[in-house]
Amino acid sequence: MDNNTMAPRVKKESKNKIRVEFDRAPLRERLKAKYLNAYFYKKILVAIFRFVLLLGISYIILFPFFSKISTSFMSPKDIMYLKLGTIKLIPKYPTTDTWKFLIVENHYFRALLNTFLLSISTALIQTFVCAMVGYGFAKFKFKGNKLLFLLVVLTMIVPHQILGSSFTMHFMYPSILGIDLSRLCNALGFTQGFYNTYVPIFFLSLTGLAFKNGLFIFLMRQFYRGVPDELEESSYVDGYGVFKTFIKIILPLSVPMLITVFILSFSWQWTDIFYTNTFLNASEHTLLTSNSFWQRLPASLEEISKQAGAYVETFEVAVKNTAGMLIILPLIIMYLFCQRYLIQGIEHSGFGGM
Amino acid sequence: MDKTQSENKFSAFIKRLIPKKSVSLSAKKARAGWLFVLPFVIGLIVFYIGIIAESIGYSFASYSKIPAARGGGYSLTWVGFSNYQSILTKTIDTKTGETFLERMFTGFATQIVEVIAIIMLSLFVAILLNQKMIGRAAFRAIFFVPVVVGAGIIAKIDYENALLESMSATGSIDMGSVGGGGLGDLVDGMDIAALFESLGIGTTLVSSVTKLITNIYEIVNRSGVQMLIFLAGLQSISPSIYESCQMEGASSWEIFWKITLPMISPIILANSVYTVIDSFTSESNKVMSYILSMADTTTVNGQQAAAAWSYFALVIITLLLVALISRKIVFYQRRND
Numbered sequence: 001m002d003n004n005t006m007a008p009r010v011k012k013e014s015k016n017k018i019r020v021e022f023d024r025a026p027l028r029e030r031l032k033a034k035y036l037n038a039y040f041y042k043k044i045l046v047a048i049f050r051f052v053l054l055l056g057i058s059y060i061i062l063f064p065f066f067s068k069i070s071t072s073f074m075s076p077k078d079i080m081y082l083k084l085g086t087i088k089l090i091p092k093y094p095t096t097d098t099w100k101f102l103i104v105e106n107h108y109f110r111a112l113l114n115t116f117l118l119s120i121s122t123a124l125i126q127t128f129v130c131a132m133v134g135y136g137f138a139k140f141k142f143k144g145n146k147l148l149f150l151l152v153v154l155t156m157i158v159p160h161q162i163l164g165s166s167f168t169m170h171f172m173y174p175s176i177l178g179i180d181l182s183r184l185c186n187a188l189g190f191t192q193g194f195y196n197t198y199v200p201i202f203f204l205s206l207t208g209l210a211f212k213n214g215l216f217i218f219l220m221r222q223f224y225r226g227v228p229d230e231l232e233e234s235s236y237v238d239g240y241g242v243f244k245t246f247i248k249i250i251l252p253l254s255v256p257m258l259i260t261v262f263i264l265s266f267s268w269q270w271t272d273i274f275y276t277n278t279f280l281n282a283s284e285h286t287l288l289t290s291n292s293f294w295q296r297l298p299a300s301l302e303e304i305s306k307q308a309g310a311y312v313e314t315f316e317v318a319v320k321n322t323a324g325m326l327i328i329l330p331l332i333i334m335y336l337f338c339q340r341y342l343i344q345g346i347e348h349s350g351f352g353g354m
Numbered sequence: 355m356d357k358t359q360s361e362n363k364f365s366a367f368i369k370r371l372i373p374k375k376s377v378s379l380s381a382k383k384a385r386a387g388w389l390f391v392l393p394f395v396i397g398l399i400v401f402y403i404g405i406i407a408e409s410i411g412y413s414f415a416s417y418s419k420i421p422a423a424r425g426g427g428y429s430l431t432w433v434g435f436s437n438y439q440s441i442l443t444k445t446i447d448t449k450t451g452e453t454f455l456e457r458m459f460t461g462f463a464t465q466i467v468e469v470i471a472i473i474m475l476s477l478f479v480a481i482l483l484n485q486k487m488i489g490r491a492a493f494r495a496i497f498f499v500p501v502v503v504g505a506g507i508i509a510k511i512d513y514e515n516a517l518l519e520s521m522s523a524t525g526s527i528d529m530g531s532v533g534g535g536g537l538g539d540l541v542d543g544m545d546i547a548a549l550f551e552s553l554g555i556g557t558t559l560v561s562s563v564t565k566l567i568t569n570i571y572e573i574v575n576r577s578g579v580q581m582l583i584f585l586a587g588l589q590s591i592s593p594s595i596y597e598s599c600q601m602e603g604a605s606s607w608e609i610f611w612k613i614t615l616p617m618i619s620p621i622i623l624a625n626s627v628y629t630v631i632d633s634f635t636s637e638s639n640k641v642m643s644y645i646l647s648m649a650d651t652t653t654v655n656g657q658q659a660a661a662a663w664s665y666f667a668l669v670i671i672t673l674l675l676v677a678l679i680s681r682k683i684v685f686y687q688r689r690n691d
Contacts, residue, residue, distance in 0.1 A: 050482055051489070057479065058496045060574050064512060065499075133394045140387025141380070148391060151398065153627070157669055158406065159635040161646055162662045166405045176400050207397020215579070215628065217394070222624075226590075242386040260582075263502065271506030289507050324511040328503045335502050339495045342502075346586040 065325075072098055072322035076307045079315045097304060098322045105298035107286060108326060115270060115288040116330075118198065123266035125205040126213060127258055130265075133208050134220025135246060139232070149221075156214035164278050171200045171279065200279040211268055211275065216261045219346075223257040224250070256345035263335075263342050270331055294323035364399055413437055413659035437660035444657075446644060454644075458665060461641040462672070467562045468573065469629045473622065476577035480584035481614070501578030509638070576633065580625045587621035588614070616685040623680040630676060634669045641665055 008022035024030075034040070070089045074082065078091040102108060137149050160167065172193040173182055185193050194200055204210040208217060227250065235245040251258070273289045286292055297305070297319060305315045335342075371385065388395070414437065415430040442455045452460075483494055566573065591614065599609050637643060645665060648658040 047487060050485070050487065054479075054482060054493050057574055058493060060571055061496055061499060064571075129393050133391050136387050136390025140383050140390065142384035142387040145387065148395070152394065153631075153673075154670075155398075155402065156631050157635065157666055157673075158409075158662075159637075159642070161637065162649075162658075163405055163409055164649065166408055170401065170405060203401070204397075206393060207401065208394040209397045209402055218624070218628075219583075242383075242389075246390075264579075267502040268505055271503060271508060273507050273510060294507065294511075320511055324508055327507055331503055332499075335499065336495070339498060340491075342498060343494055343582070343585065346582050347589045 068321045068325050071318040072325055074098075074318060076305060076309075076311065076315050079318055080309075080311045083311055083314055098301065098319055099326070101298040101300045102319070102323055102326060105300060106293050106296060106323075108288075108293070111286045111288045111290070111293050112330065114286060118201070118276075118287065119266050119269040122201060122205045122210065122269050123262050125202065126208075126210055126216065126265040127262045129206060129208050130213055130216035130261060131220050131251065131254065131258060132246070134217045134222075135224050135250060137217070138221045138224035139227075139229070152208075152214045152217050155209060156212065160211070161274055164274070167200070168195065168278060171195050196280055196285070198280075201275055204275070210265075211272060212264075216265065219261060220254075220257065223254055227253065256341065258345070259338070259341045260345035263338055267331055267335070271327065288327045294320060294327065367395070409659050410663060412656050413663050415656055417656055433656070437656045438664060441657045441661045442664065454661060457644065458641055458668060461639060462668060464562070464565070465630075465634050465639060466672075467566065468569075468633055469626065471566050471573055472577045472580060472629050472633065473626055475573060476580035476625070477584050477618075477622070479577070480581045480588055481610075483581070484585060484588045497581060498578055500575040501582065504575045504578065572638070576636070577629075579632075580629060583621060583625055583628075584618065587618045591617045619680075619684045620686060623676070623684050626676050626680065627673060630669070630672055634672070 008020050011019045011021065013019050025033075066089060070091065071079075071082075073094045073096065074091040075093045075095040075097070077093050078087060081087045081092060133152075137145060137152075172195040173180075174185060174193050175182075182193055190197055190199075194203075201210070205213075208214075231249065231253075232245050235249050236242075240248065271289065276285075276287050276289050277291065280287070280290065288294070297316060301319055305312050305319075367388070370388065412430075414432060414434060416433045416437070418429055418431070420429055442453065444454050446452055446454055446457055479497065483490065483497065595613055595617075596609060599613055604612065633639065635642060637646060642665075645658060645661050648655060648661065
């Protein structure tokens, strides 16, 4: 081929403008080269395979929610048809009674407010305490550092359900290292020790012993290990103490990770049934997860459920599912807004070397 | 650990906190370190160690109520290992004659298979979610839904959810295929079992695989945190390593085995530890649910404590094994520490 024809021709149009002309391959040829090759086919196939696979797993994850939503609008008649296999997901005689009576008769909004206040305060405490403890493990070399961290892992091994009765006993008859505290409790106005107050839950949160706090401490430690030491050193040189450095420099730096931990602890406190039902028993503490909300069939629904006849048990399960939906609905709304931060926070955590 | 010992520890610890006249920088930093982990240490000494010691103590004791005429309350007497002996040889399942010890080890086997499945699935999904594709944000959002709402009450409600079963029951959407296989049969364990058996693969392997497939919802539901941690790990691998690999002509398969896997191996270790703890101590597992069913809120149950602590010993041994095995495999990138 002649070199001259291939080379781009440069034409000067005016003082500041030039035009370059060169021969391009025709569009068809170019498209052919781009799309008709093994590499492109492979890419498309992989993409389709990946998409279908992820779609399938998403379906597995979301199906229980679909089923809960659909059964929550079902009347007893629909439940019967569902059991017989006549209908699947879409009710024939939809009704909103289940939602209405659960909200009104089981005092949904009061429980919601209580749960919200409890969750947000424990989540804030847990996030701060776990960040602090994790920072201590990550950045300071002291005797027993590794042993203590091993103990953090060990606290996760024994599920608190096993220790339930001991927990109750210790908070009912509180004592610190043999010193009896029940008089102090009486002076403070608690009749049954710290039982039936929020104190036990806050105590566990403050000491990093609450639900899965070991995981949070681990996550924070991993995060702080990725933070360069020079940052703190320069801060010390500038006259900040250790704690001031932590509050003013380290904490703002770790906001993404703190958000991740906060979301996790908030939602796990929100859906928790063990701690709330072990430490709080009386009716004055109505939470979303206490039995008085989700296990009690409202009186009006009981009448409706009689229509269901032989399928009354299934109807009760359906009501429980609706209660479950009511519990997690605010959580899901929060999640929709926060999920970006949940993932972003952990993505930029610098998890590399362990 | 008994109380006097923890008291000694506490006083020694207090002494360490009181500043001496002149201390070196490293000692100063060590003290600051103790201050940072102080909340946890206080909780451990004031509350947690006591409770754990109590629980271990119960496993060696027999409990008896003192009648109200003689003042009430209860007494504990030391009985040595008899609680352990009686619980380990106790027959749980009258049909099969399975003892608790046997249940513990069959449970162990299924848990190990489940842990491996969770790790593999979460690594696989994390790698997929880390790639650029259409709808990535949506998929990510969906995959972490179980992390946020899957635990606690929803798990409890779903545990005995007859509705879910009747809704996903097989055969109701008939596609008209031979033998009445419907949409529900897509992930039916029986078909896969038949397929594998005709291939001539061992039945124990087949049964564990089919069990995993029927449990897929549970497994996907429980691998959310692991996915999060893997995603974090994958993000921290420097893209320049991948780039140079591609320049050298490595295929994606080779890149996975030679780069991704070694770089992420410390995270696989951390995740395995977390998964072992999470799945061995979850309420839904057979052994734990049995131990919890023994619980009695009014009395102290020595047998339950014995059952729990022999099971936790097994869990701790498993963790040690995981740590030992991974010590050989895990690759640590050299850093300038």
